[in-house]
Amino acid sequence: MSRHKKTQNFLSKLKTNPKKRFSGDSVFRTVVALIACNIFIILGLIIFKITQGSWLSIQTYGINFLWGTTWQPFPSNQNSPPIFGALPLIWGTLITSAIALLLGVPISLGIALALSEFAPKNFNYVISFFVELLAAIPSVIYGLWGILVLIPFLQNNVYPHLQAVLGFLPFFQGTIRGSSVLTGGIVLAIMIIPTVSAISRDVFAAVPNSQREAIIALGATRWEKARIVMSYGRSGVVGAVMLGLGRAVGETMAITMVIGNSFNMFTSLFEPGSTLASIVANEFTEASSPPVYISALMEVGLLLFALAIVVNASARLIIWRSTRKIKEVEMF
Amino acid sequence: MNYKIIAYVEAAVIIAVIVGFAVYGLYFTNQPIRLSGAGATFPAPLIQKWSAEFKDMTGVQINYEGIGSGGGVKQFTEKTVDFGASDPPMKDAEFSAAPGTLQIPITIGGVVPIYNIPGIPEGLNFSGQVLADIFRLNITRWSDPRITTINPGVTLPDAEIIVCRRSDSSGTTKVFTSFLSDESAAWKATYGAANVIDWPSQTIGGKGNPGVAAAVQQNPNSIGYVELSYALESNISYGKVQNAAGKFVEPTLETLAAAASAVSLILPPGDASWASVGSYFNLHDVEGADNAYPIASFSYILVYKELNVRSGMTLEKAKALTWFLWWAVHDGQHYASGLSYVPLPQAVVTHNEATLRMITFNGQQVNDWA
Numbered sequence: 001m002s003r004h005k006k007t008q009n010f011l012s013k014l015k016t017n018p019k020k021r022f023s024g025d026s027v028f029r030t031v032v033a034l035i036a037c038n039i040f041i042i043l044g045l046i047i048f049k050i051t052q053g054s055w056l057s058i059q060t061y062g063i064n065f066l067w068g069t070t071w072q073p074f075p076s077n078q079n080s081p082p083i084f085g086a087l088p089l090i091w092g093t094l095i096t097s098a099i100a101l102l103l104g105v106p107i108s109l110g111i112a113l114a115l116s117e118f119a120p121k122n123f124n125y126v127i128s129f130f131v132e133l134l135a136a137i138p139s140v141i142y143g144l145w146g147i148l149v150l151i152p153f154l155q156n157n158v159y160p161h162l163q164a165v166l167g168f169l170p171f172f173q174g175t176i177r178g179s180s181v182l183t184g185g186i187v188l189a190i191m192i193i194p195t196v197s198a199i200s201r202d203v204f205a206a207v208p209n210s211q212r213e214a215i216i217a218l219g220a221t222r223w224e225k226a227r228i229v230m231s232y233g234r235s236g237v238v239g240a241v242m243l244g245l246g247r248a249v250g251e252t253m254a255i256t257m258v259i260g261n262s263f264n265m266f267t268s269l270f271e272p273g274s275t276l277a278s279i280v281a282n283e284f285t286e287a288s289s290p291p292v293y294i295s296a297l298m299e300v301g302l303l304l305f306a307l308a309i310v311v312n313a314s315a316r317l318i319i320w321r322s323t324r325k326i327k328e329v330e331m332f
Numbered sequence: 333m334n335y336k337i338i339a340y341v342e343a344a345v346i347i348a349v350i351v352g353f354a355v356y357g358l359y360f361t362n363q364p365i366r367l368s369g370a371g372a373t374f375p376a377p378l379i380q381k382w383s384a385e386f387k388d389m390t391g392v393q394i395n396y397e398g399i400g401s402g403g404g405v406k407q408f409t410e411k412t413v414d415f416g417a418s419d420p421p422m423k424d425a426e427f428s429a430a431p432g433t434l435q436i437p438i439t440i441g442g443v444v445p446i447y448n449i450p451g452i453p454e455g456l457n458f459s460g461q462v463l464a465d466i467f468r469l470n471i472t473r474w475s476d477p478r479i480t481t482i483n484p485g486v487t488l489p490d491a492e493i494i495v496c497r498r499s500d501s502s503g504t505t506k507v508f509t510s511f512l513s514d515e516s517a518a519w520k521a522t523y524g525a526a527n528v529i530d531w532p533s534q535t536i537g538g539k540g541n542p543g544v545a546a547a548v549q550q551n552p553n554s555i556g557y558v559e560l561s562y563a564l565e566s567n568i569s570y571g572k573v574q575n576a577a578g579k580f581v582e583p584t585l586e587t588l589a590a591a592a593s594a595v596s597l598i599l600p601p602g603d604a605s606w607a608s609v610g611s612y613f614n615l616h617d618v619e620g621a622d623n624a625y626p627i628a629s630f631s632y633i634l635v636y637k638e639l640n641v642r643s644g645m646t647l648e649k650a651k652a653l654t655w656f657l658w659w660a661v662h663d664g665q666h667y668a669s670g671l672s673y674v675p676l677p678q679a680v681v682t683h684n685e686a687t688l689r690m691i692t693f694n695g696q697q698v699n700d701w702a
Contacts, residue, residue: 285501
């Protein structure tokens with residue numbers, strides 16, 4: 001009885017005083033909005049702090065920071081100033097990421113196609129589970145596995161044959177080293193497989209069934225059906241690849257453990273190298289002086305951040321465009 | 333009705349939590365003396381072992397954080413810790429920024445060349461000049477006459493040398509490159525000595541001692557350098573290095589101690605700047621160092637001579653800290669060799685005793701037991 005009365009009271013209040021209606025709602029809305037705005041604050045602070053930290057280096061080296069090939073925090077002549085140029089790091093980042101895409105994307109697409117087009121449902125769950133497990137492995141574990149298992153294996157069983165067959169190319173010449181750019185690229189390839197395959201699978205799953213039915217009705221084989229699905233989801237796959245690229249560019253721990261960490265404008269993939277992320281991991285811990293040293297490492301971080309934003313933004317754009325196109329088609 | 337029960341339960345939980353925190357707080361205010369230290373990572377396992385033993389013995393709790401020598405000197409200078417630790421002695425500028433610092437050598441470190449040449453056993457001979465030439469890629473093959481002449485009777489393969497070194501900023505690199513700079517003018521002119529140097533681009537960088545050791549173990553015909561304790565505890569071949577007296581000396585706990593004994597003759601007083609001792613013991617002008625391993629250095633604990641400069645310091649804490657340091661350089665040294673650290677030779681212990689007697693709190697000498 002009392003409850004009924006309360007409800008009536010409440011309703012009558014609502015009628016008489018509509019402005020006070022749901023005052024809790026507006027409070028809740030404000031609180032949630034503030035929490036959401038934290039994202040902007042955090043991102044803004046990160047950009048601000050990194051830019052502020054790297055300002056000294058930007059002022060000192062300017063655009064030469066991007067072209068320079070010397071990295072001397074403590075020059076042998078103690079009176080000369082430190083020199084920082086990040087080109088070999090950018091080069092190392094680009095090449096290892098390219099190797100990762102070259103090796104990782106075909107495998108990921110194979111997984112995604114198998115899951116969306118060929119595999120029976122039960123099998124599907126098992127494969128998805130293991131692929132997602134790959135994504136959950138901490139990168140330091142990939143690094144340890146790279147050092148202890150992958151490097152000796154590649155060095156003894158793969159690289160000599162690779163050099164014997166492809167040794168006429170400049171990328172496969174010189175002394176074979178286990179800790180090298182190629183090993184770094186291979187580890188990255190394994191690390192981007194979960195990202196690329198999971199998103200590609202979703203993209204393929206979003207291809208309307210009407211398309212599949214139509215092509216099968218025309219007498220297509222399964223392979224031809226898969227090709228249609230792939231071409232339909234092409235831009236979405238590009239987005240998936242870009243997200244994989246984002247992971248490859250920013251990967252730090254695993255690559256530091258296998259790439260050989262040399263400041264090197266390499267030509268052969270058997271040479272050691274460095275990436276933007278690996279040099280920060282190596283040198284930031286004890287970089288206390290001179291101040292421009294810390295600043296230069298901060299600027300490397302800024303470059304990495306800029307690269308990550310560009311890669312992620314273009315991936316989002318491509319995925320967004322592809323899903324919109326598919327939805328438009330579905331309306332017909 | 334339901335709401336009432338929930339409200340009671342909530343109230344009970346909140347009260348329990350508050351009481352819990354209060355009891356917890358009281359418990360900790362009644363805790364024994366706590367001291368804090370921070371600095372070099374190299375002596376961290378030894379200092380932590382000392383802390384554990386000292387706590388069992390006296391109840392004094394000592395927290396040591398291995399954050400790196402640079403960080404240790406910084407925190408010590410800012411007086412945010414009771415003691416600091418650093419592998420290199422403080423530079424003159426650092427020393428004058430922290431007036432009243434006492435530097436107490438607590439253990440000895442050494443840097444050792446390690447290598448992996450299939451079929452070649454442990455104990456290859458290296459000279460400083462040869463090491464410098466190898467690490468600057470002037471000697472590129474193991475069969476180079478500069479290596480073979482100092483290794484008679486060993487047939488070295490005609491294989492390319494793969495050079496491995498630290499990729500992270502490290503005191504080990506500083507010690508090793510300081511040695512190479514003193515031994516080779518060419519090295520000094522091109523690379524110099526620092527925690528990070530601009531290595532030749534074809535060398536492999538490993539992170540930490542384990543990273544270098546792994547790189548050496550996986551690349552046949554490679555060479556690298558690691559901290560002695562690491563070389564002793566891992567199963568890896570290491571070489572002998574020629575000292576100032578011309579002898580090829582194997583790095584062992586004894587030969588490092590011999591180097592420290594030799595250098596003890598020329599140590600500055602504990603309250604003076606130790607910058608002259610340098611990144612490693614340069615024994616070129618020291619007599620009686622025939623068995624001394626040439627790439628050795630101290631690791632130091634830093635304390636203030638007048639302990640009241642650190643806020644929160646009490647006479648009790650000052651006594652505990654001084655007692656700990658006294659114990660560490662005496663009985664604590666027994667734990668060193670078990671952890672592959674070099675125990676201090678007697679001459680250095682005597683030197684430290686004089687230093688520790690200088691410690692005061694509000695002008696009063698703290699250690700009245702010695």
